[in-house]
Amino acid sequence: MKNKRLNVRLTDKRYYKLVILFTQIDRTISSLVDEWIDSLPEPKNQNITEA
Numbered sequence: 823m824k825n826k827r828l829n830v831r832l833t834d835k836r837y838y839k840l841v842i843l844f845t846q847i848d849r850t851i852s853s854l855v856d857e858w859i860d861s862l863p864e865p866k867n868q869n870i871t872e873a
Contacts, residue, residue: 828855
């Protein structure tokens with residue numbers, strides 16, 4: 823699997839809130855994003871080309 827990078831703009835306050843929360847529950851922000859993406863419905867048109 824080839825890894826891709828996703829950049830997200832957050833305020834410092836929101837970023838540190840996430841860092842503290844995920845440190846407390848012993849998870850990574852990436853794992854949350856993975857779960858969220860997996861919970862999305864499948865797209866109707868799956869003809870996706872590599873950029």
